[in-house]
Amino acid sequence: MSEGIKETKAWYETSYGKLGVNAQRRYPNEELVRFMARTYFSVPRNERSDINILEIGCGSCANLWVIAKEGFKAHGLDLCDEAIRLGPSIMDDWGVQAASLKSGSMTDIPHPDQSMDCVVDIYSANCLNEADFETCVREVKRVLKPGGYFFSYTPGQESDAFRDHAPAKLIDSSTLNGIYRESSMFAGNHYPFRFSHPDSVRELMEREGFKVTSIERVLRSYNGMEEHFEHLTIDSVKM
Numbered sequence: 001m002s003e004g005i006k007e008t009k010a011w012y013e014t015s016y017g018k019l020g021v022n023a024q025r026r027y028p029n030e031e032l033v034r035f036m037a038r039t040y041f042s043v044p045r046n047e048r049s050d051i052n053i054l055e056i057g058c059g060s061c062a063n064l065w066v067i068a069k070e071g072f073k074a075h076g077l078d079l080c081d082e083a084i085r086l087g088p089s090i091m092d093d094w095g096v097q098a099a100s101l102k103s104g105s106m107t108d109i110p111h112p113d114q115s116m117d118c119v120v121d122i123y124s125a126n127c128l129n130e131a132d133f134e135t136c137v138r139e140v141k142r143v144l145k146p147g148g149y150f151f152s153y154t155p156g157q158e159s160d161a162f163r164d165h166a167p168a169k170l171i172d173s174s175t176l177n178g179i180y181r182e183s184s185m186f187a188g189n190h191y192p193f194r195f196s197h198p199d200s201v202r203e204l205m206e207r208e209g210f211k212v213t214s215i216e217r218v219l220r221s222y223n224g225m226e227e228h229f230e231h232l233t234i235d236s237v238k239m
């Protein structure tokens with residue numbers, strides 16, 4: 001495990017330890033819901049239990065419960081033991097059976113080759129620096145079946161927090177050592193925080209054997225339109 005991943009693990013273990021289930025959202029990410037709808041809308045409910053969906057960096061299951069509730073076979077992986085311990089209580093609150101949850105790093109995914117139909121990343125793989133993210137993309141490719149989907153919702157480089165990031169420092173061309181800009185979303189998240197550019201993410205994904213089917217920008221303003229944060233949605237398929 002790299003020093004950056006150890007730093008992230010320590011930060012999140014403290015956060016989950018202090019705040020419990022309040023460390024993260026309870027509701028699923030809206031872009032994930034849109035991805036699920038456009039990808040699986042036409043699959044009847046009684047055919048979903050054979051579709052294996054893994055969330056890398058699942059936190060305390062704010063997204064996984066809806067995947068399970070919609071009838072898919074839900075799998076979660078998170079770096080933090082505490083998140084994995086909290087997950088079942090959120091699932092239980094929403095009246096769904098616990099998903100299969102494991103602790104570990106998305107740079108070394110504890111699942112067999114070609115065991116997943118879909119892998120999703122909601123604001124988690126951005127905790128990896130560039131080198132670790134390349135390792136993660138190879139791991140996602142390994143666990144996906146041919147034709148399997150990889151969806152990512154991740155920070156984009158048009159964000160004020162990246163363009164004007166002082167006093168944070170760059171640790172490689174797209175990763176900061178944390179969000180130190182006081183007016184930014186995620187201020188105080190002091191661990192490697194990577195911002196993607198659509199061209200470079202497409203180049204990496206295609207080099208690693210994915211076809212990128214869509215990249216869209218979601219630009220949000222915050223603080224009365226004073227602060228802008230760009231989010232990217234990236235849909236890809238394992239070739």
Ligand SMILES: C[S@@+](CC[C@H](N)C(=O)[O-])C[C@H]1O[C@@H](n2cnc3c(N)ncnc32)[C@H](O)[C@@H]1O
Pocket residue numbers: 005008009012024025029056057058059060061062063077078079080083104105106107121122123124125127128
């Ligand atoms: C911002 S939270 C998002 C959680 C969840 N995806 C959600 O949308 O509610 C980021 C999560 O990624 C996890 N994480 C960070 N680096 C990871 C890694 N290398 N492997 C697995 N999980 C990781 C953290 O422990 C944390 O739970």
